[in-house]
Amino acid sequence: MLSYVLRRLLLVIPTLLGIVAVNFFIVQLAPGGPVDVVIAQLKGTATDPSARFTGGGSDTAGPQNRPNEGQASGDSSRYRGARGIDPAIIKEIERTFGFDKPLGERFWLMLKRYATLDFGRSYFRDKPVVDLVLEKLPVSISLGLWTTLLVYLISIPLGVRKAVRDGSRFDVWTSGAVIVGDAIPAFLFAVLLVVLFAGGSFFKWFPLRGLTSEGFDQLSALGKALDYAWHMALPIAAMVIGGFASLTLLTKNSFLDEINKQYVVTARAKGLAERRVLYGHIFRNAMLLVIAGFPQALISILFTGSLLIEIIFSLDGIGLLGWEATLNRDYPVMFGTLFVFTLIGLVLKIVSDLIYMAVDPRIDFEARR
Secondary structure (H helix, E strand, O other): OHHHHHHHHHHHHHHHHHHHHHHHHHHHHOOOOHHHHHHHHHOOOOOOOOOOOOHHHOOOOOHHHOOOOOOOOOOOOOOOOOOOOOHHHHHHHHHHHOOOOOHHHHHHHHHHHHHOOOOOEOOOOOOEHHHHHHHHHHHHHHHHHHHHHHHHHHHHHHHHHHHHOOOOHHHHHHHHHHHHHHHOOHHHHHHHHHHHHEOOOOOEOOOOOOOOOOOHHHOOHHHHHHHHHHHHHHHHHHHHHHHHHHHHHHHHHHHHHHHOOHHHHHHHHOOOOHHHHHHHHHHHHHOHHHHHOHHHHHHHHHHHHOHHHHHHOOOOOHHHHHHHHHHOOOHHHHHHHHHHHHHHHHHHHHHHHHHHHHHOOOOOHHHOO
């Protein structure tokens, strides 16, 4: 067991390096970049006026550096929209971002910083990437953790019930609900909930933005818990409705597969109660895939599934941070969050394997060759 875990941990290093390298070179070679964003700001054509270049202590982004008619033009520049901007200003912007260095050298310097967990500063927020991630993490953790727990608490009992009553009316009408939940994306449910319950067209029972209300710090412990639940009710409901279907069907199919096996027939022939057969014998084997997939489901919901939900409900979390960093070509935030979340995903994959072995002792990854 220990040697297997050590081997997997050692494999994390080249895997993480490969993922970061591929994404780095693809993003760096793609059209557009932070220099283009600053050029757009200089010319007043930036698509996101909230993004303002603040790095490097340079004043090149200020209005005093807008080109005059007598300045040399940037017509020969490789950047889009550089026409009419003094080439010296372009070179200063490149130097500030580090784009005056070759691509390979930039990659090597980034790896050296990452080895010491230094992910740099955001180009457009003037904050360390680590501070930004820690600032946004509570929102994403709230969405991901509660959604995952509720999905499992709903899907497992429902899937077991559907398997035991396979073909019954209960199975038929719940299958209809599952199909609807699987067919409609979570963000559409979010829009529907906003329209119905957050002041859209009918009721205004729930807030539309934020994780807590103003004056949250002055509330009692119970008041804080109720206020937190009040704000999280609609976002979590939208994600649960859109995410429980596949796990319910997986649970049902796993139980149906186990129910017809010989050991179940033998247990029933010995006179064991149906409840003991179901939860004492079938449950552990049927839940192998479902329970072992918990870490992977958590990371999926935590960092990918909540993006549109955060946008719709104005929740300033990791998903929204990554989306804005991509739009603004904020490379330190993009690559820093990619590094952290890839590392978390690889570690959770190892945790999933350990859960497999804990749930079913017959599985021995150590014995594999």
